[in-house]
Amino acid sequence: MIRFLHQLSSRRGAKAGNVARGKFFGRTDVEAIERTITVPRQIGETIRSDGPETHRRKAGTPTMGGSLILFCLAVSTLLWCDLRNQFVWLALTVTVAFGVIGFADDYVKLARRDKRGVSGAVRLGLELAIAGAAMAYLYYSKLMPDEVRLHLQLPFTNFYEQELILPPWLYATFGALVVVGAANAVNFTDGLDGLAIGPSIMNAGTFLIFAYIAGVPTTILTHNGHEQTIAQYLHVAHIPGVEELAVFCAALFGAGLGFLWYNTYPASVFMGDTGALALGGALSTVAVIIRQELVLVIAGGLFLVEMFSVMIQVASFKTRGKRVFRMAPIHHHYELKGWKENQVVVRFWIITMMLVLIGLSTLKLR
Numbered sequence: 001m002i003r004f005l006h007q008l009s010s011r012r013g014a015k016a017g018n019v020a021r022g023k024f025f026g027r028t029d030v031e032a033i034e035r036t037i038t039v040p041r042q043i044g045e046t047i048r049s050d051g052p053e054t055h056r057r058k059a060g061t062p063t064m065g066g067s068l069i070l071f072c073l074a075v076s077t078l079l080w081c082d083l084r085n086q087f088v089w090l091a092l093t094v095t096v097a098f099g100v101i102g103f104a105d106d107y108v109k110l111a112r113r114d115k116r117g118v119s120g121a122v123r124l125g126l127e128l129a130i131a132g133a134a135m136a137y138l139y140y141s142k143l144m145p146d147e148v149r150l151h152l153q154l155p156f157t158n159f160y161e162q163e164l165i166l167p168p169w170l171y172a173t174f175g176a177l178v179v180v181g182a183a184n185a186v187n188f189t190d191g192l193d194g195l196a197i198g199p200s201i202m203n204a205g206t207f208l209i210f211a212y213i214a215g216v217p218t219t220i221l222t223h224n225g226h227e228q229t230i231a232q233y234l235h236v237a238h239i240p241g242v243e244e245l246a247v248f249c250a251a252l253f254g255a256g257l258g259f260l261w262y263n264t265y266p267a268s269v270f271m272g273d274t275g276a277l278a279l280g281g282a283l284s285t286v287a288v289i290i291r292q293e294l295v296l297v298i299a300g301g302l303f304l305v306e307m308f309s310v311m312i313q314v315a316s317f318k319t320r321g322k323r324v325f326r327m328a329p330i331h332h333h334y335e336l337k338g339w340k341e342n343q344v345v346v347r348f349w350i351i352t353m354m355l356v357l358i359g360l361s362t363l364k365l366r
Helices: 002-011 013-038 053-058 066-080 086-112 120-140 168-189 197-215 244-263 272-289 293-299 301-320 330-336 341-361
Strands: 219-221 227-229
Touching: 066 086, 066 244, 066 272, 086 120, 086 168, 086 244, 086 272, 120 168, 120 272, 168 272, 168 293, 168 301, 197 244, 197 272, 197 293, 197 341, 244 272, 272 293, 293 301, 293 341, 301 330, 301 341, 330 341
Parallel strands: none
Antiparallel strands: 219 227
16 A cells, blocks of 8 residues: 555656646747747648638647647656566657658648648558558567467456457457547647647546556455455456556647647647557557556547547538538537537536436446
8 A cells, every 4th residue: 555655656657747738838839839820821721722711720729739748748658657668668659750751741731831731541551551560569479478469358247257358350440440530539629729738638647547457466354255356356458568658648638638728718839640540549549558458438428429420421422512510520510500610619518517427337337
């Protein structure tokens, strides 16, 4: 118990320190972005020509602010995490790699003054290659115990009583699709001030809890006199070492809060694809490692709704020549229905809070 309290109190600095770093360095960095990309005005944020009229005033707002999130996340991870832990390096590598892809996409958009950016096929190919390599390493390197490595954990079920096992190649493919899908889902959500970063912060807090429970070696005495880890008591997979990802999630939580200070309405800076792809990559990689991919579907449900609204819109228009929504992603649909931007953002945050609570309830309802 003493060791547990010591770890909790000392590692808590990752989140608090990140908020401070985000707010302290944030203003200086935002001003630097403004000087470097908006003074010449030709590479400020480009607004969709078919978007809501209220978005016109956002043209020229500094973008690529996701680099601030990546900087704070990386620094806090390197300062507070056990750097011998391979799970931490795996999550950080995927996060930074996806951030680099997003940075390249943002740069092309700004340089060409074209919202299309890097070719979708090229970007998707790079994402699949990175996620696939990370998942192949995870499932073929024996980082995890054999009894949990290839088991798919179903929400609301006892992990130790269900026998859903996938072959390594299939789990690696599934994991890669989860990472790529989540990264792009967060990217679709990033269309209003604070809309993507708010749910990302909530999901980071959720997976902080799941990661700590899954990995912490602390045992408790059950009613029948047997000792069990907290994960075993709660019927979730126990994976030694993944508790360090709780520190990574705390750093992500703090970096997100620091960024939200400047991204809240009216935003002083946008995260761009740099931040959106990195956030989605980080959350999904952690979810895959700790065997909570399907909880991500619940807690990150807003991201999925945003992504599927785009897919449905495109499919409907190509096959029937008609649109299902006034505009996709779906947050623009509600804007065009008359909701103010702040109403959309806050209501979507409330929905995410409810989904996160449902996700957390899977810890006990098994």
